[in-house]
Amino acid sequence: MTAVNINQEKSVTKKDAENRPVLRPLVTIVEGDWGFTLTAEMPGVPKEDVIVNVESDTLTLEGEIALPFPEGMEATHAEVNLARYKRAFTLSRELDTSKIEATQKDGVVTLKIPKAAHAQPRKIEVQIG
Amino acid sequence: MYGFNFNESFINELEQLERLFQRNLTSNIRPVARGTFPAINLGSTPQSVEVYAFVPGVDPKTLDIQIDKNLLTVQGERQLDLPNEQEKATIYAQERFSGKFKRVITLPDDADATKVSANCKNGVLHISIQRREEAQPKRIEIH
Numbered sequence: 001m002t003a004v005n006i007n008q009e010k011s012v013t014k015k016d017a018e019n020r021p022v023l024r025p026l027v028t029i030v031e032g033d034w035g036f037t038l039t040a041e042m043p044g045v046p047k048e049d050v051i052v053n054v055e056s057d058t059l060t061l062e063g064e065i066a067l068p069f070p071e072g073m074e075a076t077h078a079e080v081n082l083a084r085y086k087r088a089f090t091l092s093r094e095l096d097t098s099k100i101e102a103t104q105k106d107g108v109v110t111l112k113i114p115k116a117a118h119a120q121p122r123k124i125e126v127q128i129g
Numbered sequence: 130m131y132g133f134n135f136n137e138s139f140i141n142e143l144e145q146l147e148r149l150f151q152r153n154l155t156s157n158i159r160p161v162a163r164g165t166f167p168a169i170n171l172g173s174t175p176q177s178v179e180v181y182a183f184v185p186g187v188d189p190k191t192l193d194i195q196i197d198k199n200l201l202t203v204q205g206e207r208q209l210d211l212p213n214e215q216e217k218a219t220i221y222a223q224e225r226f227s228g229k230f231k232r233v234i235t236l237p238d239d240a241d242a243t244k245v246s247a248n249c250k251n252g253v254l255h256i257s258i259q260r261r262e263e264a265q266p267k268r269i270e271i272h
Contacts, residue, residue: 027224028220030212030218030219031218031221032212032216032218039186043253044183044251046251067255068248070172073179074172076173077171079165079170079183080168080170080183106187106188106251106252107183107185107186
């Protein structure tokens, strides 16, 4: 697992001028007491090309596929027929976006999105007696 | 008034579209359903056949790749790390494939099963199969 940089600055989002069609990464989203784990498939995207962007309550995940092509190769069949992945998620307010951790392994990006401490469930002990 | 009265020209256009999409639609003898895992792209050069299998989250060491005559088989298994029932967790989305997979690809007749290289990076398995030399195009010089 290697860490992926997370872009927290608001103004640096690349405007999606290239309004091109994109691949939607397949995901698994699991919520636990501590927060969310989001796992997204982005095969072919090198770790350094994975872009995780948080802007107010929107988390955007994107990346471009980079594959080794021999010179003069002609595509004869393509089930993955676009080169770019992109998918956005709306976060809920109790999540602490400043503490998101992102890792990548074998083309799968894993994001750990913790809940703010005050939003984590507390167990209330009942005093007997 | 009934709102579904398409005028005739629209129907004609639809039919034309339908014909357009059905044209040249021949099915492969080993057809592939949409969303099959792993997705595969194929490429070709005069010297080689290039296979790209998108296997995110699969440990490359567990992949089984075989060539028998002109059939290339890629198989393996992917286990997702999902919370079990004891854990206090909620699964909101589960779009990812889980379990055993196997894909078979027909290689061209001139593919040389003895000259194959396979490399797995960032969740993409790249297999390169050389074409037999006698099948490669040759330029004939005029003396």
